Amino acid sequence: MKDSQEFYEGIGLKFLDPQYQTAGIREYMELEEEFILKTFKDVATVLDVGCGEGRYLRKLVPTVGKITGIDFSEQLVTLAKQSTSTLNNVTVILGSAEHLTTLVQETFTYGLLAWNTIGNIPQELHRTIFDNLAQVIENKVFISTFQCSAAVMEERLRYYAKTGFKVDSIDGNQVILEGGLHHANAYPLSYFQELLESTGFSMKTHDLGFVGVMIEGGRC
Numbered sequence: 001m002k003d004s005q006e007f008y009e010g011i012g013l014k015f016l017d018p019q020y021q022t023a024g025i026r027e028y029m030e031l032e033e034e035f036i037l038k039t040f041k042d043v044a045t046v047l048d049v050g051c052g053e054g055r056y057l058r059k060l061v062p063t064v065g066k067i068t069g070i071d072f073s074e075q076l077v078t079l080a081k082q083s084t085s086t087l088n089n090v091t092v093i094l095g096s097a098e099h100l101t102t103l104v105q106e107t108f109t110y111g112l113l114a115w116n117t118i119g120n121i122p123q124e125l126h127r128t129i130f131d132n133l134a135q136v137i138e139n140k141v142f143i144s145t146f147q148c149s150a151a152v153m154e155e156r157l158r159y160y161a162k163t164g165f166k167v168d169s170i171d172g173n174q175v176i177l178e179g180g181l182h183h184a185n186a187y188p189l190s191y192f193q194e195l196l197e198s199t200g201f202s203m204k205t206h207d208l209g210f211v212g213v214m215i216e217g218g219r220c
């Protein structure tokens with residue numbers, strides 16, 4: 001697999017540009033934001049894994065005690081640092097989610113992986129990442145991702161067409177884009193249930209329109 005860091009540091013920012021969103025993707029993103037702002041209100045400490053250019057760091061900072069974002073893209077971490085530089089309860093760290101326990105020394109009340117970050121991380125790293133989350137998240141982890149259905153796949157393909165990203169191939173729920181620079185995957189809920197339960201979390205789900213789902217992992 002090519003290194004998707006190159007994708008995020010280039011054309012990947014289009015993923016946050018509302019002009020490319022289809023109706024289903026827009027609904028997913030709006031409901032995701034509404035859920036996160038409501039659920040994370042007054043939470044003491046938050047870890048945003050794959051924080052990107054800092055969207056949720058800026059949105060959550062007024063209502064949480066302290067928020068830390070990590071991302072492996074230098075360009076996005078620079079943007080996140082610039083846009084939060086005047087806020088003293090935000091920390092942004094350059095690093096990979098699979099090395100979480102070496103990047104942060106403290107623990108956090110809630111963890112967040114927003115906007116299908118999990119589906120962009122190679123599956124072989126998931127177990128390590130969940131093991132890491134189990135060590136640093138005290139209370140709950142929230143994972144927002146695509147639902148798995150033919151209708152959602154059609155919506156995703158309409159969305160990728162609007163962004164202008166070249167779809168190379170589709171393999172089940174995975175879409176391979178831009179010559180293999182980007183892999184966008186989705187997994188059945190049973191996959192997350194197994195991952196969460198085997199790392200000490202119980203699972204609840206919250207639909208985010210017909211496209212998305214927020215998976216809530218609570219410490220057992």
Ligand SMILES: C[S@@+](CC[C@H](N)C(=O)[O-])C[C@H]1O[C@@H](n2cnc3c(N)ncnc32)[C@H](O)[C@@H]1O
Nearest residue numbers: 008050051052055071072073096097114115117
């Ligand atoms: C779809 S974007 C979501 C960005 C952000 N959470 C948001 O909602 O705007 C996925 C993010 O995960 C980051 N990412 C992907 N794999 C990563 C990894 N292994 N470790 C850390 N960050 C990663 C990418 O750089 C990108 O910023």
